[in-house]
Amino acid sequence: MNDCIFCKIISKEIPAHIVYEDDLTIAFLDRNPVQKGHLMVIPKNHTDEFQDMPPQDYEAVWNTVKKISSHLKRVFASPKIGVHVEGFGVAHTHIHLIPIYTGFQDFVPKPESERPTDQELTDILEKVKMN
Numbered sequence: 001m002n003d004c005i006f007c008k009i010i011s012k013e014i015p016a017h018i019v020y021e022d023d024l025t026i027a028f029l030d031r032n033p034v035q036k037g038h039l040m041v042i043p044k045n046h047t048d049e050f051q052d053m054p055p056q057d058y059e060a061v062w063n064t065v066k067k068i069s070s071h072l073k074r075v076f077a078s079p080k081i082g083v084h085v086e087g088f089g090v091a092h093t094h095i096h097l098i099p100i101y102t103g104f105q106d107f108v109p110k111p112e113s114e115r116p117t118d119q120e121l122t123d124i125l126e127k128v129k130m131n
């Protein structure tokens with residue numbers, strides 16, 4: 001889709017802090033993280049809602065979620081990895097993966113003043129980049 005911001009990240013028209021990429025999926029840091037290490041896994045083929053992905057994309061996305069979750073848990077020493085899917089922000093399937101420590105309150109968005117700088121995101125990327 002021409003006007004989709006996530007499709008532009010996939011085509012590298014828009015820069016992102018890319019943590020992982022394979023033939024069918026890509027994962028990148030959320031610019032407005034609710035926790036350090038918060039990232040999104042998306043299919044490379046544009047599909048608005050996750051339940052409408054073709055089976056091959058659906059399987060690839062959740063395989064990437066599994067792979068990255070174990071990695072995130074190790075890197076951030078978090079007891080759990082939270083998964084959040086709603087899709088109101090961008091109409092391209094995205095699975096939020098969030099290192100969480102205490103429960104639902106870890107999903108609450110941070111005020112704008114607490115958002116990381118580009119350099120802070122780059123520093124986090126250095127810790128979590130997989131390929």
Ligand SMILES: [Zn+2]
Nearest residue numbers: 004007046092
């Ligand atoms: Zn898209």
